[in-house]
């Protein structure tokens with residue numbers, strides 16, 4: 001299989017199933033982000049999307065609908081094999097063939113973490129039904145190791161917006177509203193994923209130096225963004241013209257070039273966040289909680305007061321109270337908070 005190396009990263013021009021089998025060892029990849037062909041005649045997508053095709057790079061290889069199930073089973077199996085235990089995979093899918101991918105995932109040992117909905121602009125225009133403007137993103141993990149999830153990589157948990165809300169919480173909701181990129185007059189791949197979407201997955205689910213793989217490179221957007229964030233990258237693209245164009249563009253980018261433009265998360269928050277709990281801390285927590293409840297405070301308010309007194313976040317207080325739930329004073333209903 002033809003391949004090319006850019007800054008120590010190897011990219012293969014060929015089928016990802018045969019290519020992964022031959023070139024990617026078991027348990028070697030930290031993160032897979034991929035956007036397989038949709039099996040809906042994606043090579044003629046302009047008929048569905050009615051858009052200006054002049055700048056769309058030709059050569060996109062589609063998978064016939066009749067072969068989509070078997071095709072999905074094979075590549076998803078390979079993805080599961082090459083992920084390291086604890087590694088994550090994000091699969092972007094439309095709804096038409098989603099069931100094939102879900103079925104393929106069930107045949108592997110991969111475990112669901114979240115089913116994310118990505119809502120985008122420029123939906124498919126319709127007049128006799130609702131406008132379709134979402135994709136599914138299946139976020140799975142390979143059990144057996146620690147999964148990377150960088151909770152504060154984008155927003156500190158203690159940060160607040162001017163109206164008192166938590167941007168960290170909002171950023172982690174499982175409906176993502178991210179616009180597609182409008183690139184007038186520039187070469188683009190069919191369904192090129194926006195960089196904002198890729199940055200988000202990469203920041204939460206990988207660290208600098210990690211190896212990121214895209215089984216279906218298309219416009220190379222995943223690996224371009226991964227390298228921009230100083231990750232290592234690899235992947236496959238079966239189409240020769242697409243591969244040749246994108247590999248030459250990749251040579252122009254500098255590893256880490258995106259890092260200076262990334263937001264620095266606010267670090268302000270409870271003074272003792274992340275510090276291990278001592279036995280004394282736990283005793284104080286339990287006895288103070290009991291006294292606050294006795295004095296007539298609601299459970300919610302008691303947790304808030306304890307957070308202030310002990311310099312911990314609300315979740316940390318609730319989690320520790322649940323751990324010590326054997327105590328009589330502990331409210332069963334806290335489990336439902």
Ligand SMILES: C[S@@+](CC[C@H](N)C(=O)[O-])C[C@H]1O[C@@H](n2cnc3c(N)ncnc32)[C@H](O)[C@@H]1O
Nearest residue numbers: 015016035060061189192193216218219221238
């Ligand atoms: C939906 S596009 C990927 C778009 C990409 N995520 C981007 O942002 O530009 C799917 C790509 O997979 C390629 N492809 C189709 N079958 C393949 C296979 N068996 N192995 C590798 N690539 C394949 C297509 O040529 C197409 O470029």
